[in-house]
Amino acid sequence: MALLEWASSLTPQQWAFTAVGAIALLHIVPYLWDANRMRKYPGPFLAKFSYLWLGYHSMMGHRSEVVHEMHRQYGSWVRLAPNYLSIADPDALQIVYAHGNGTSKSDFYDAFVSIRRGVFNSRDRAEHTRKRKIISHIFSAKSVAEFEPSIRLHVMSLIEQWDKYTDMAKKGMSGKEGTGWFGKDNWLWFDCLPWFNFLAFDIIGDLAFGAPFGMIETGADAAPVPKGGVIDCKDETEIEHVPAVQIIxxxxxxxxxxxxxxxxxxxxxxxxxWFSNGGMAVRRLAGIAIVAVNKRLKTPTDRVDLLQKLMQGKDDQGLPMGREELTAEAQTQLIAGSDTTSNTSCAIVYWLARYPEAQKKLQKELDDELGVEDEIASTAEQVKRLTYLDAVINEAMRLHSTSALGLPRLVPEDGIHVLGEFFPEGAVLGVPSYTIHRDPQIWGEDVEVYRPERWFEQDAVGIQKTFNPFSFGPRACVGKNLATLELQIIISSLLRRYEFVLQDPTKDLPTAEGFLRKPLDCHVMMRRRDA
Structure with a gap:
């Protein structure tokens, strides 16, 4: 009662000073208490007291570049939030993300849950182990080889579409207004990014849900969702089409x-x-997975794809996934399989167009090794022996770093030691891939130059411990083998057939970063090599 009387007696100015003082105490006391032992580490001033600094730069879409600049300014150890430390040292990868060290995914991953927790955002160690046992065999090298026909089918569909456009470009024709392409001087001028999105979505739609979304055929970003929002995983409802790429x-x-x-x-x-579009996107993305899984389960088939293998998988108790869990995991594969492949494919073409000597070397390897072959799309057997192709892909993944941020890991009960420093329970640590991929001690002083040759020159041990496109440890990307095969087939098939040049050689690849770092466009000129 006395507190209420005191509060009611305050003037508006006193209320304002009281509120400011309370907010200050809420930030200053934890800083002084230093429960996570981070006060000694440098970083932006605001980041020492508040999450607002990291939140702001995450919203602005260039977090990894900003964090990289912080490491250039402060060194290998940078405090990005009251309980979050970024460690830009390749040796820290083996500790922060390693098997058996006890670290777990932080509450950062709770923001990615929609239908239910999947293998990506499951934080409970036992539950994650259970899910991974069911899923991991699906992405073994042997299992992934069974997906090759589907990958090649959609790559051939893309080539058929591009051949039509290049044939029209040779005649000086242009697309209808709004199509974004035109022919000039025997070259096709267009933005190739949407087409890589269409290709990746059709491939993963085919593999994860039993049928492509038809984006390559229509040249449009559209996927079916329940009209009006998310429905129960078993319900029927009216369907509408939405832009899936934009939703992701x-x-x-x-x-x-x-x-x-x-x-x-x-x-x-x-x-x-600002968050209203994102909330709707979460619901619509869940809807895409629900509609696709429902459609597939209505028409049982013995075709080999991810969904079939997920349905056949069983845990240690011999139990399969339930309908809701199955849908959540299929949604995870849709996100991971579309976003990463499209972004990386686009980045590879950008760098090859910007560095024509690398493009010519790759095409010579393709001609020498595959020149006598008749296939429009390369096969897994062909691409596995192409060493310069692998260097081209790896160098683009190093520079572009689709998964660029330092994935946050929560320190366990007993704490851990990292490079001679002790961190207690509750501290959150991350190793930023974008920054360690630019470590001059590993990659040389020309770290910003696209140079595939460095993969034959650099210290193999240094590269092995530093290159981190798929993360590291027990929670690394389970789809690495599938992503690698897709990139090998896509890039070898397209570069064997086409030549690419940047429309504006002085323009850097524009990017924005949500969870993944993505190109915003990639305007190129393209022509058939046999033109």
């Missing part, structure tokens, strides 16, 4: 920006206008 982009930005903030802030922050 919006969802990544939303979940990334929300995930870096404390859980107690999230219910309030969700109500802010």
């Amino acid at each position: 982009n919006d969802r990544g930005e939303f979940s990334m920006s929300l995930g870096v903030l404390p859980p107690s802030w999230r219910p309030i922050v969700r109500r802010l206008p």
Whole structure:
């Protein structure tokens, strides 16, 4: 009662000073208490006291570049939030993400849950182990080889479409207004990014749900969802078509920006206008998975694909996944399989167009090794022996770093030692791939130059411990083998057939980062090599 009387007696100015003082104490006391032993590490001033610094730069879409600049300014250890430390040292990878060290995914991953937790955002170690046992065999090298016909089919569909456009370009024809392409001087001028999105979505749609989305055929970003929002995984409803690529982009930005903030802030922050599109994107993305899984389960088939293998998988108790869990895992594969492949494919073409000597060397290897073959799309047997192709892909993944941020790991009960430093329970650590991929001690002083030859020159041990496109340890990307095969077939098939040049050689590849770092466009000139 006395407290209420005191509060009611305050003037508006006193209330304002009281509120400011309370907010200051909430930030200053934890800093002084230093429960996570991070006060000694340098970093942006605001980041020492508040999550606002990291939240702001996550929203702005260039977090990894900003964090990289912080490491250039402060060194290998940078405090990015009150309980989050970024460690830009390749040796830290083996500790922070290693098997048996006890670290787990932080509450950052809670922001990525929609239908239910999947293998990507499961934080419980036992549950993650259970899921991974069911899923991991699906992505073994032997199993992934069974997906090759589907990958090649959609690559051939893309080539058929591009051949039509290049034939029209040779005649000086242009697309209808709004199509974004035109022919000039025997070259096709267009933005290739949407087409890599269409290709990746059709491949993963075929593999994860039993049928492609038909984006290559229509040249449009469209996928079916329940009209009006998400439905129960078993319900029927009216369907509408939405832009799936944009939905995944919006969802990544939303979940990334929300995930870096404390859980107690999230219910309030969700109500802010900036987050409204992201919330809708989460619901629509779940709807895409629900519609696709429902459609597939209505028409049983013995075809070999991810969904069939997920349905056949069983845990240690001999139990298969339930309908809801199956849908959640299929959604995970849709996101991971579309976003990473399209972004990386586009980045590879950009760098090859920017560095024509590398493009010519790759095409010579393709001609020498595959020149007598008749296949439009390369085969897994052909690409596995192409060493320069692998260097081209790896160098683009190093520079572009689709998964660029330092994935956050929570220190366990007993704490851990990292490079001579001890961190207690509750501290959050991450190793930023974008920055270690630019470590001059590993990669040389020309780290910003696209040079595939470095993969034959650099210290193999140094590269092995530093190159981190698929993360590291027990929670690394389970789809690495599938992604690698896709990139090998896509890039070898397209570069064997086409020549690429940048429309503006002075322009850097524009990017934005949600959870993944993505190109915004890639305007190139393309022509058939036999033209």
